[in-house]
Amino acid sequence: MTQTLLHQILDYANRADPYPIYEELRKTPVHHGTDGPYVISTYYEIRSLLHDPRISSDARNQASGADPLAESASEESALPPSFLRLDPPEHDRMRRMTNRHFGPPHSPHRVDGMRPELHDIVTGLIDGLGDPGRIDLVDEFSYPFPVTVICRLLGVPREDEARFHTWADTLAASLDPDPDADPAEHGKGAHEARMELGMYLAGLIEERRKNPGDDMLSQLATAKGEDGPMTTMELLSTAALLLIAGHETTVNLITNGMLTLLRNPDVLQRLRTEPRLAVPIVEELLRFEPPVQLLPGRTTLADVEVRGVTIPKGSSLWLVLASGNRDPERFENPDRFDPDRPDIQHLGLGSGIHSCFGAPLARLEAQLALSELARRLENPRLLDDPPPYRQNAVLRGPRHLRIACDGIRP
Template sequence: MTPDTMLKRITDYGSRADPYPLYAELRKTPVARQEDGTYVVSTYWEIHSLLHDPRISSDRRNLAGPWADPDIEEEDATLPPSMIRLDPPAHDRLRRQAMRPFGPPHSPEYVDSLRPELAGIVGGLIDGFEGKGQVDIVDDFAYPFPVTVICRILGVPREDEPRFRDWVDLLVSTLDLAAWDDPAERQRTAQRARLELGRFLGELVAARSRKPGDDMVSALVTGHGPDGPMSQLELISTAVLLLIAGHETTVNLITNGMLTLLRHPHVLERLRREPELAVGAVEELLRFEPPVHLLPQRVTLADIEIAGVLIPKGAPMTLVLGSGNRDPLRFDDPDRFDPERRDNQHLGFGSGIHTCFGAPLARLEGQIALVELARRLQNPRLVADPPPYRQNPVLRGPRHLLVEIDGIAP
């Protein structure tokens, strides 16, 4: 297999359950130009360097030369680009504005203050397993958990949560490109869902402007820091980003985590007896089975030489985080799951200015969820291994994770 066709094999659905042997092969050529002109980077230090390089753009409008795409502006005209698709200084301003009510330095205790509510949601979902001999960790637990959390954070009224979840389902379904026969229909569906969700969030913003609460939307509407307030469209775009990005990474973190623990029953038993192990276990899961495997559509703003390869200005790049996390030049015995691994500076949430905005919340959600699943599920057993996976090669995780149980502990 040649380096210029490796990405096709990796993104093929047949490789979804175990892409790691392909990653090992890919790392033999740290920077490989693909048939379509995309440069694929697969080794840890090269990925890390590029994520911190100001000459790398997250804005696809910077594609140039043979890669330029005149239709990019038309892809989604319903909302302005979110911060994840922008470069400094626009990215930095939006991120600072969003962080004021969400985390340090202005709100350092916010995420930890959610701990009791997160535990209550987790407990209620597991209570729903009562009387069942088989549960789907995805549909019955990992999927509803983060969307309920984000509804509470944004201040979505309880009576509107079902409608909100429907929009989430629709938007998430459009992320699986391979699941749609008609790309135009996928795009129309995504635009329609974003438009409806945007209208709903616009009404929520207007309501919180009139009568602020203790939620994040209220804080963004009323909290005017040095950068001033977000525009209403920027606020809606940020809320949609938090909803989709935060939801998908947490679903995969929990599902991949439970799958890995069931494959390593001695660690599952330790977590049941030693809940403090959860912090290290979640960090290792973010390395060993990360929620996001690929960062596609990065663009060079100048000619860049890396690992002996010259990548020209305006070229598209794909950074293979899942491969970098298993790079033996960075991690000892990288194919071993070790919840007590030291020096675990993984790429599970990316790195650099675009490090996952919601990482502190996702970590806490993962820790609470996995500890309670380990503690309360009695004799859990995988129904199928490997389980069926989602089509999406970027956000890699099981579509279903069926587990047989003998009951639940109180």
């Protein structure tokens, strides 16, 4: 039964609507097959485990064969693990060094100071939309917006996007667990993509060390803070993480958001006249249609009891965030999209020490994007529902979102 449910989650046929499967999964909050991972699907249990120091994110703690991702994770030796895949104290040091140039207390205005620039990018993309009778929102807006932003933030040439787009797609696909795949083959493409991305970033970093600018990559490459400078390999893994994670999830957040608004025209109409509604709308979207659906590849460092089930030391965990976000024990009417919820404490950006590093930027990008699309598109409507989805079950979102409108307001 458990393996059947896991395969259903990963089955592309269920990508457009995995939520009935999650509902079935929650009937047994701790699922475990014969040799597979322990799958946690309820809100309070997921949140507790995200804060539990006995749960490791470090792939080096995984037993061989314990998780479909374990072997592919070991193939990532082309670059060292990013801080996303480290435990304290290594994680804390790397995240602290990176955050000096991104957020409080050392760079408190970095994200908010980008607001005018983000607005200009959004405006330019909407002005440049093609035939209003047939717009692919992903290709023409949801993808180029966060890619342009992260390139400017890091100091990566925008004209190189075509190169790292292929690497990003390969690495994002490698996150998807595939119980039926050969582990070596599953990780081979990711290993090669990380090698090529690492070589590309090494060239940029060398340039920034010689001629630093005001971009984040220059600051990371030349910083000498209280933790000392990053090693070249640490800098490479951090830059790769920021470049890829800095746009992959935001593409899905914006696209899932517009899809949800078009399915809820009353909320879309309110957003047109109440731009401040964008803030609770994005929070509810992160609960209702999170861009990261599940976190595989966690490992127990000790025996852990969850809902009366003892998960042995060394076990692999999958935390199904999207299921927890629709847990009726936590949220009233969880399958209803309601930005007026008084308490939207979602798991859409994770929780605990590994909560989304780029959350402030992702929130701002989505708020600006959705409010401007709502204001400027006249009578927008879906041409395909459901739209075609990306293959990825972990980073879930439409590959295309084809819409039509009667015109574009100035």
